Amino acid sequence: MTEEQGTCPKCATPVGKSDRFCESCGGALFEVPLPTVSRVAVPRTGLPLEGPCADCGNDDFSDGYCTGCGHRRVEPDRDEARLGVMVLATDRGLHHARNEDAAAAGMVTGVPGRCDSLAIAVCDGVSTSVEPQMASVAASKAGVEGMLASLAAAGTSHTAVLAGLAEATKAAAEAGSGMDPANAPSCTYTAAAIVANTEGRVEITVGSVGDSRAYWLPDLPRLPQQLTVDDSVAQELMTAGAAADSEFVLRGAHTITRWLGADSDAKPWSDSGLTTITAVGPGSLLLCSDGLWNYLPDAADIARFCAGNDPTAAARALVEHALQAGGNDNITVAVVPIGGTI
Incomplete structure (x- = not known):
């Protein structure tokens, strides 16, 4: 039986159906499709601004500025975005x-x-620095871009997180270009790369600098766990043997020892700041700023909001809980449900 014939698109030489290259001109007989990359980020710029001026109550604005008191109209308190199964939610909180x-x-x-x-x-922007939101936006976007480039080149979750850390470090430092390095924008950074093969094996690597956190929340009966270790004075004291509820630990709870920015180390992350796990069974990966874990520090407490819930509903419930518990800081949550395959 003769193999079905075709012709080379470059030189029109007859070729077999299973041929990968033309024997005459050497040209490829098919093109491998390039990976497709998509992305989202919050808070988004340019969202419609609604409601009266938060400072004087005036309803009239011109070019984004209140015609009564002259103050600039603030961005919406809440922003959400979804990409595939991933949900991002961020809120200004009640006091910032x-x-x-x-x-x-x-x-x-x-x-x-x-x-x-x-x-x-x-x-999470370091509030003692100048314009910390500039570092947060730059680092989060650049970190994801670095990870995506590695993943598109078939990199592992570990190599992707390292690539993201390098790009985020550079972007946060450049966000303060021209500023005094001692006061330039700085932020924490927690990231994850998730790789699933066609056989259902899901590998998760997380990397962090500062005290934003990542949690793995598997379905019962497996136990939830915190995947990151805070870079903070409190964590160093506990590692040295101090009790978690001691005065010194509580006082140093939010004094970070590592961060991204113009005044950070060239390599601000530690080797122990990267962790890789293989997800066994379904569950959710959750990343958050301390605006959430201030009120829900334990993985088991966070897991109750995610178990059986749509990721959007879970993210909203977690943000609302933080607001009702005090909302003293900005709150950001990323929820990623994971099953046998993504």
Whole structure:
């Protein structure tokens, strides 16, 4: 039986159906499709601004400025975004004048032998620095871009997180270009890369600098766990043997020892700041700023909001809980449900 014939698109030489290259001109007989990359980020700019002036109550604005008191109209308190199964939610909180958090996520499809690969980053601006939201936005977006580039090239979750850390570090430092390094924008950074092969094996790597966190929340009966270790004075004291409820630990709870920015180390992350797990069974990966874990520090407490819930509903419930518990800080949450495959 003769193999079905075709012709080379470059030189028109007859070729067999199973031929990969033309024997005459050497040209490829098919093109491998490039991976497709998509991305989202919050808070988004340019959202419609609604409601009266928060300072004087006036309803009239011109070019974004109140015609009564002259103050600039503030961005909406809440922003959400969804990409595939991933949900991002961020809220200004009740006591901050602006949202200094940021989050970004991306997805790579079309890598041979893999299901969709995911990348997520959450950043929390260091309030003692100048314009910290600039560092948060720059680092979260650049970190995800670095991870996506690695994942599109079939990199592992570990190499992707390292690539993201390098890009986020550079972006946060450049966000303060021209500023005094001692006061330039700075932020925390927690990120994850998720790689699932076509056989259902899901590998998750997280990396962090500062005290934003990542949690793995598997379905029962498996136990939820915190995947990151805070870079904070409190954590150093507890590692040295101090009790978690001691005065010194509580006082140093939010004094971070590592961060991203112009005044950070060239390599601000520690080798122990990266963790890789293989997800066994379904569950959710959750990343958050301390605006959430201030009120829900334990993985088991957070897991109750995610179990059996749609990721959007879970993210909203977690943000609302933080607001009702005090809302003293900006709140950012990323929820990623994970099953046998993504």
